[in-house]
Amino acid sequence: MRTDKQAWTLFNHADVEILSVALISARRTGDQRRLSHSAWLARRKEDGRYLALLGEDQVVRRLPGRHGSVHLPAAADWLHPSTVSGIDSSRRLRRLLALIPALAATHQASKLQRHDEPRTLHHAGRDRFGRHLWLDQEVTRFWHGMRNAARLDGVALQAVSGYRSWNYQTDIIRRKLQRGLPLEAILKVNALPGFSEHHSGRAIDIAEPTTPPAETAFEATDAFAWLQRFGSDFGFRLSYPRDNALGITYEPWHWYWLGR
Ligand SMILES: [Zn+2]
Incomplete structure (x- = not known):
């Protein structure tokens, strides 16, 4: 379980929200394994679908077949609230x-x-x-x-x-x-x-x-x-x-x- 302060923050992008995997209980078996190797999850706001994972190594792993039309923020922008100001x-x-x-x-x-x-x-x-x-x-x-x-x-x-x-x-x-x-x-x-x-x-x-x-x-x-x-x-x-x-x-x- 992550205990640092940031883990209790939800980073709110236009169509995607980023949150700590410590707050997520996976619904599918495959997801549980993926989540355990990651720090942050990108979730589509429209319906809560999981889109991608970010490891402590800052490497983004997209989850297959779920991307749809949503644009993920660049990896470096995931955890920086200031990037949200770019949304029209x-x-x-x-x-x-x-x-x-x-x-x-x-x-x-x-x-x-x-x-x-x-x-x-x-x-x-x-x-x-x-x-x-x-x-x-x-x-x-x-x-x-x-x-x-x-x-x-x-x-x-x-x-x-x-x-x-x-x-x-x-x-x-x-x-x-x-x-x-x-x-x-x-x-x-x-x-x-x-x-x-x-x-x-x-x-x-x-x-x-x-x-x-x-x-x-x-x-x-x-x-x-x-x-x-x-x-x-x-x-x-x-x-x-x-x-x-x-x-x-x-x-x-x-x-x-x-x-x-
Ligand atoms: Zn109300």
Whole structure:
């Protein structure tokens, strides 16, 4: 297990994210062997596919047959967050939005603020489902502080969702469209790619152990009462109150870090 500080960082490139293999449990047998000989993994953001591995020797090993149309960053650029600044975000966003019917897309985009993806993200532990939770580094500190303070008051806070990429958001909406849901209905609960606060690594969907996650029932819990009283002390505010002007469904679980 890597223990250095860098191993808890996710290096965020346009279509590819780079993370330590210490955080990965391989799904296929062949992958497990390859991973054990490598330090870093390049994963396609769109669907999580493994594309290539980087050894401690800085040699890139592409995984066969999985490359698709994604351009991997050059080996030397994998672990340098500054290389991400070269991405033309507007062009990339237009390309993703083009995958979704345009009319309603324009409509929502005009109301919501755009959120760019950060260059790096910090590993903030595991979420309620045991998945990796990625957040902005400073937000991680405040999230952990808030969770510990709540625990001292006898309140258990759990993260359900933190950072999500533009690609992932596109995929969520496309899958719902494929299932036959109308876009209007989808956009009441999912922001368009580029416009979800989750892209920033500063938003967390919060739950507690006795109620199902991401449901209005959360508002009746001690956890929600605690967040309403103390959340702002840690820099968090509720983004989508009841009847909000953005037309987003009431989400008592969704908290955004504004800083203090
Ligand atoms: Zn949320």
